[in-house]
Amino acid sequence: MSYRVVIGSVLLLLSWGAMAQGPAISPALSYTRDIQPIFTEKCVACHACYDSACQLNLGSGEGAARGASKTPVYDGERTQAAAPTRLFYDAFGKRAWQQKGFYSVLDAQGSQAALMARMLEFGHQAPLQPNAKLPDDIVLGLNRENMCAMPAEFDAYASSHPKQGMPLAVTGLTDQQYQTLQRWLASGAPIDEQGLVPSASEALQVVQWENLLNAPGARQSLVARWLFEHLFLAHIYFKDGEPGHFFQWVRSRTPTGQPIDLINTRRPDDDPGTVVYYRLWPVQGVIVHKTHITYPLSPAKMARVKSLFYSGNWQVDALPGYGPLHRANPFATFEAIPAQARYQFMLDNAEYFVRTFIRGPVCRGQIATDVIRDNFWALFQAPEHDLYITDPNFRGQATPLLAMPGQNDDVGSVLSLWHDYRDKRNEYDALRRDSYAELPAPSWSTLWAGNDNALLSIFRHFDSAAVTKGLIGDVPQTIWLFDYPLLERTYYQLAVNFDVFGNVSHQAQTRLYFDLIRNGAEQNFLRLMPADSRDGYLDDWYQSSGQFKMWMDYEAIDDDKPTALKLDARDPKRDFAMQLIARYGELNAKPDPINRCDNAYCSRPNIDPALQNAEQALSRLASRPAAGLKVIEQLPEATLLRVETANGQRVVYSLLRNRAHSNVAFMLGESLRYQPGLDTLTIFPGVLSSYPNFIFNIPADQVPAFVDAMENAKDANRFEKIVERWGIRRSHPQFWQYFHDLSRYIHETEPVEEGVLDMNRYENL
Structure with missing residues (x-):
């Protein structure tokens, strides 16, 4: 097969279809250029993961066109398993999703504007007071019960949830963003999004890896099945690949060189019911940190796989089947x-x-x-x-x-x-x-x-x-x-x-x-x-x-x-x-001198002296029980500290609350085993959570004052003064700048790990 044929066939299989189509695109407005960036900046942080409100996923045109559903993914009381609703997996196109119970948020309803247009208008008409605490009647986080109003139910929602338009309880769209979205929705919400296209280098490596996993022979087939079951969750990236390009292993009815015909079983080790070809297709939509679990592939990795699995004279007498017994015991299945x-x-x-x-x-x-x-x-x-x-x-x-x-x-x-x-x-x-x-x-x-x-x-x-x-x-x-x-x-x-x-x-x-x-x-x-x-x-x-x-x-x-x-x-x-x-x-x-000081040195060497002084001060908060550091009682699980030096440098630290329990051996009653006086804090440079609960922005020379205030914050009133001085509340005028700077920091320190963080747990401190 010639190189041109290889590249052509891979491009064909990876461009596995345009997303949901709308009316002809106006040259002045493009979903890809104009709309998705707004969703990515202001919406994806709440509308991306399984628990996004009403299953509305705005990380792609396919997700926007799919719309919303009243059925929650997370339901710990259901007696019957629910039908899976994995985006890009269990259905494609608006009509297919509507057959699974989703309803449009983009379509106008007769004389009524689209549901999204009305939700955005509702939010834009009631801006938040800058950096003020939100009203207590706005329930956030896991305790919020989403109504998932259908278009005919919007008026009832607006009446019962004043000041809860979209984006919810956070600094909203700029006037320009609002007008752009409303103009797009009024024009029928056309979507021009296309699938990610790999580079020539990536396309060649895709073929090489697919050829390895689809090689004939019983031994090769068993190894390929084991590898697929261990890599199906991975966001694959290639050596010398394009930044932001990730791929995922799937099972297909079609071989390399043909468009992928997805086998979308509930589990990766369910019976495919047909001949299987292991294929790599691109991860579509905005990369979200929570689900972004990366894995590298390279020529060295391929050599390693061949050395581990294809050396020696071990043989396969008969390929194992599928089903509950084989799922239950992979040690026997891959013996x-x-x-x-x-x-x-x-x-x-x-x-x-x-x-x-x-x-x-x-x-x-x-x-x-x-x-x-x-x-x-x-x-x-x-x-x-x-x-x-x-x-x-x-x-x-x-x-x-x-x-x-x-x-x-x-x-x-x-x-x-x-x-x-x-x-x-x-x-x-x-x-x-x-x-x-x-x-x-x-x-x-x-x-x-x-x-x-x-x-x-x-x-x-x-x-x-x-x-x-x-x-x-x-x-x-x-x-x-x-x-x-x-x-x-x-x-x-x-x-x-x-x-x-x-x-x-x-x-x-x-x-x-x-x-x-x-x-x-x-x-x-x-x-x-x-x-x-x-x-x-x-x-x-x-x-x-x-x-x-x-x-x-x-x-x-x-x-x-x-x-x-x-x-x-x-x-x-x-x-x-x-x-x-x-x-x-x-x-x-x-190395971690902040939490484990080496004698009197509690900061990293070879960093800006202003940051060394900041880390030395922060170490006073680390590894102390809450019984002696009362402010811990006021803190959420994952707080991010953004420390800025006078020369414009900034470092992000994770301040993590470690809750103590007498034991963690039971499924229920966690609060009964909680030992709050033994809680501690861990402070470490980097973003160590997909779900920031709060952000403090602190000039480096004010970190000692911040630490002093934290040590003296023995009640909620004193802690609130800390929040008012250094905190970035949901209503802060530059909230999104600070929130997305966390992702930019990940990009600067661990580029391959960058993804949009989730703000569903961002607290109203």
Whole structure:
């Protein structure tokens, strides 16, 4: 096949269709040039993810044309699974979406203007008082009950929700933006948007990767299926690719060189019902940070994949089928692929895999995130010390015990299914405990240290969470240690097999099993601690009702086998953490002197002296319990500090509130286990949340005054004075400039990670 034919065919397959079409475009007004930029600046921050109000997604022409729906994606009480409504996946074009219950926000209704036109007019007529706190009757965040007014219901909405036009409860459109949108809507809202077109270099790499995954042969087919199931969530980018160009793996009925004919199953491991071709198509629409989980492909990555999966003489006797049993146990389904290859592939990009199940793409996850602590570190067991990798006999005994629940969503069977899978998991944990007890005591070589993915920090922000490389913050209460069976189960349970549109049974089973996963990761770590300290740590992690949960649902830990690590008996966990940081300093991608001062030095070296002074001051707020720093009680989960120097430089810091709990072992009653006096703050340069809750803009020379005020803010009135002086409220005249500057900062510091942040959690402080 000639190069020209290759490029031509890839361009054909990637231009998989224009979005929803409207009347002929006026040369004076273009959706792509004039309309989408306004949506991106003022609308996408609330209208992009699954939990965008009324499912209205304004990140693309397809989303705008699709319109709105009264059916929420997030419904923890539904007894029947909902039909999926994934944009660019479950339907295409306005008519197809209307058959799924969506209604237009762009079409005029007889003599009435389009619903969007009326909502925008409603908002434009009632501007907010600059940088003032919003009225208390405007409910925001997760507690807001969206009416999702249809065109005929607008008048009732306007009457019952005064001052709640669009954009909602935030500095609105400029006069010019408002007039442009109204003119576009009045002209019939034409959409000229086209699919993203790859560069010649990207198109060539697309073909090379598709050829690899679609190569003939049983061994090749099994590897391709495993790779697809592990990369289906990824926003793929290529070495030397165009900035902002990302691609996604999908299953198609058609091979490379033909337009993609999407197989849109509910899960990536559902039966496709036909011959499958793995294809790469471009990620369409505005890139949103929450769902932007990146993964690099390059010639070096291809060589790595070939080395891991295609070397050796392993064979596939018969390809596995699909269905609930195969979904439940990927260890059995992909048994023929060497376990070493599977685990090493996941370790190479461990941050990506942990992000898939900790950060996204679920956009509203308190029922899932309340199973984890607000901050902890994650480490990984070296393959050569992982019995599942090294011992075929252990692997054979373990594999049948590693099946996961959630495939049967019968509501009446939740408890019986849960007990069956819990018992299998505990049988596996007993096998693991007893088998590892026969091995040499664990040492530093037990930990994988292959690259800078080896040390990860996780922060939970109530109903969302973030993952970043490096050991950030003070030594956390818990540390997780993943081995291959644990990492793969977590990924399949929370990413591959989790269905955001599933019913209450599916979601409950998933959440309950995640509790066992957390417990397993904690127990793995405890093997590194002195034997006589393990029960004490476990009692600290499972206080109060957690003791009952340990007795009822968890397998007993090994509290006899010693560790080979030499640790200070007075505080072995902290000593372990300090030795870990010192030993793996080159892998610890982000040193953290603000939260862990080196003697009296609490700022990064080699930065502007004004910023060094600012960081030194900010360190006074870090790692202190709320009992002695009362302002923590006033702070939301994720606050961003924008610190500006006199010469125009600025650095963005994340100020994260770590809420403390007696235990996180139960699905309900989180507030009953909350220990507010033990809350702490972590402060770190960078944007460590997809959902900013508030922004402070502080000149660097005023940071000491800001810190003084925070230390003295012992009640809400004093905190409000801080907000009034340095805060960027939703009503601030330059709100959008400051809000989008967070994304610009990501672009400057980690360009490939840039995306529009979500303001659905931005609080009314």
